[in-house]
Each structure stands twice: as C-alpha cells, then as structure tokens.
Amino acid sequence: MRAFTYERPGTSAEAAAAVARRSGAKFLAGGTNLLDLMKLEIETPQHLVDVQDLKLNRIDPTREGGLRIGAFVTNTALAADERVRRSYGVLTRAIMAGASGQLRNKATTAGNLLQRTRCPYFYDTNQPCNKRRPGSGCAAIGGVSRQLAVIGTSDKCIATYPGDMAVAMSVLDATVETVNADGTSRAIPIADFHRLPGDTPHVDTNLQPGELITAVTLPKPIGGRHVYRKVRDRASYAFALVSVAAVIQTNGAGRVAFGGVAHKPWRVKAAEGVLPEGAMAVSARAFADARPTQDNAFKLPLATRALASIIAEGRSA
C-alpha cells in the first residue's frame, strides 16, 4: 500500500475543503472497498479524509413524508431501521442480499454507492483496463465476460456496477445529496448518479472532484409489494449475475430495476410501464438495445425469468 496522510475533520464543509485542497486526496468512509483497492495499488490516494465525525449517521423523517439517510449510516443500520423495513422493504432486502454481516456492519450508504466494479480485469493489474488505466484498452472485451454487462456498454468498457443497494434506491426514486468545498449543495436523482462507460469508463459517477455525499433521501412510501431477487453462483455472499428490484401494486403495475447487467442500476420507465403484460414484455423493452457477449447472453433470459418468478409469486400469494 502507498503511504498516505490522514485527517478526521468535524464538519462536512471542512471535509469537502480538505479533499479539494490537496491533490490525490480521497474521502474515507467504512473503507471496505477503498482499503481493498489500496492494498492492490489500484487506488493510490496520498491523503485520506475520514468522514466518521461528520455526524452523518442519522436517519431522519423528511417534511415530504420520506426519509433522509445520512451518508455514514451503515448498511446494517439502514437495513434494520424499523421505518425502512416497514415502508421500503425492497431496500432492506437488497442490502441484506449483498456482502457479509461483517462487511455490512462497516460499509456505509455513501460508500456503497461509490463501490467500484468487480470486473476481474479491473482487479488484475497485469491486464489492460480503461477504467483502471485510461487508454490502456479493455481486456474484458474478448475475455472472460460471464459476469459482465449486457447493456449500456461501450467499446471501451463492459464492466458492471456491482452493488445491490443502489438498484433498490433506483426503484424508490432516491436522491443523492452532496456538498462542495465552496459550500454549495445539490441533489442528484439516483438515475443520474452513476454513468454509462462511454469513452470515460474511469469516471464512475457524476460527482465532481471533491464533492461529498451527505445523504440519500427517499420520497414518501409508495406502498406495494417489495421484492429483491438476486441470482448468483452461491446462495450467499456473492455478487449478482442478475438481480431484480421490484415494487408491485395490487393492480399489477409497478416499478422494476435490474442489477448486474449494466454499468449502473438498469431501470427503463417505458419497460416497467408494461409490467401488467408480464415479464417478457418488460424485458423486451428494458433490454431492446442489449449487446451481450457469448459468455453472458444467458443474463437476458435469466433476468426475464427472475422477474417472471416475482410476478408469479404475487399471483399465488
């Protein structure tokens, strides 16, 4: 691991200023992904700004009847929150489908949003990777791509966003709140938070350098049946091959987002509009522009079937 200096400021404004002030500075929350990448020298920050003292560890009701989740709330605390379990069950389900108990106790809301891809070529520093080393090429294209993206890819990158939590936040229309070093703040709809790889796969999100996530807000509850279905190689503690986050109302309408298929949570509103027509109709629209590889073409029927099982479960209940 490369050497770095470390500080623990007491306010969000100080933290944002601290990262803006120094080149090579990064925020540190739980550290479960960043520290792993630092050991491999995929991430080489020269200065870490620890955000644990910023008092961002509360979940508060909003005036609009929703919830404001502090950036530093752990995955376990968020999933276990009574209000989240009752009214945003898809979020509890998604979080509990990811990682292990030890990791969820340490990983945070903001950190989970910012976790980096698990593409094996991103991790293998002997391979070219446009995300790790811009311009070096993509070894995943033409390589082993079973886990990788089927839609929204570019000729520079076919990595997936690996997380579960953000897929649920996508169907819940969550908003990411941030502050900048100059004191300005903004609210980014979750749909605009993660990016497609395009020509700049090294840029995962639309955050500006030094911009600090302070919270994620959820609008008021929308009712419905909340489901997160994750298909993976093991029963527990594995990344998704395909996942489906769904909130389905009694009339069969609802919202659907897919994980494990793209560089961001994949939600197509025109596709979920035909939910009452069944899973085939939804996935035909959601994946109309899919460009799978030979290795990962199985993800398309798998996504359809995962959604079909969710719909069928609702009918039999």
Add this chain to the structure above:
Amino acid sequence: MTSELEISRRSLLAGSAATAALAAAPQAEAKPPMTTRPSTLPVVLTVNGKRHELMLDTRTTLLDALREHLNLTGTKKGCDHGQCGACTVIVEGQRINSCLSLAVQHHGDAVTTIEGLGRPEKLHPMQAAFIKHDGYQCGYCTPGQICSAVAVLDEIKRGVPSHVQADLSHQPQATNLEMRERMSGNICRCGAYSNIVDAMAEVAGAKL
C-alpha cells in the same frame, strides 16, 4: 515429522499467497511517483478491556495492529481482502473484518478479540460449544468463526434482519437456515460448517 508437516503446510500457505500476489501484482510501469512519505499517528485502542497507546503508520490495518503491535495473534490473517472472515473481531459491539479497517479509523474504539472472549481456563460458552461439537479441524478460521458466531447470536437477539428472513416485521430466530446465511462471511476450508452451526445452536438454545 512434526517439523516436516509444518514446513509443508507453511510452504503451501506461502505458495497460495504467492499465487494471490501474482494475480494482484501491481504493474511496475504504471506506478505514479511516490510523493507522500510514510506518516505515523498516535492511536488509542481499548482491546479486551485494556487501553493501549500506539504510534502507527497510517497504513496499518486494525488486524496488523492487533497481531504485530499488540502480539494478539489469535486473530488470523487469511485472505487480507475481506473475503474469508478469519480476521473477524468485535468493535464497539459489531463484528467487522479487521483486515479492511485502518487502525487510525478506530482511534478510541473498544475491540474484543478471541483472547478477550475466553481463556483456556475460563472458556466462553461458544468456545466450549465449538470444542464439544468439533467445530473445527485445522483451527485457522476458528477465532474468526467464534467471534462471528458470538456476534451473530447478538444480532439475531437485536432483531437485525437477514436475507433468508421471510417476513421483515418478525423477530428473527436462531434457526439453522438463519445461522448459515449469517455466517456466510466466514469461510472454513476444512468444511466444519455443520458442526459450527451445531455449536451455535447449542449456545443459542441456552441463551434465547
């Protein structure tokens, strides 16, 4: 015979570590110049009830602080990447992977390691149950398994939900299915899983 066995086991471990290192070998030409000099900071940890004042390189993980600086070698380094759970310790009441945490992040925190749970003459009930149910073979993952198991029963008691819970509004129970799911972050290459769950079930039965 013993030393031969030890040597072969050591070289096996070294061999697998080398494979992992090869897969992860950083590309020398891609390295930016090192511009930050090693930095040290004072870190205070209360480990198993005892306060320690350390001066540590910022890069020191909590795991290395425990093992290399406090000589508490009960906590094991398996993968060092949060995948195996051998390094599990309990920090401020929560189990975490000590390999994926910097010691400086835990300045002021209370840490419980396997040494703090029990001692040979006064075993923690979970340690006694692991012995009774043969919950280990080589023993390398065992300290992490036991720290995790103790924390899992506490999480169930506190109502922390899980992936296998059918109804999120119900209080979870220490069933076989629940314990298997909640222990998935602890790998045992000897495959003592069923005996580990038996040990946990005994402690849960006595406690819940």
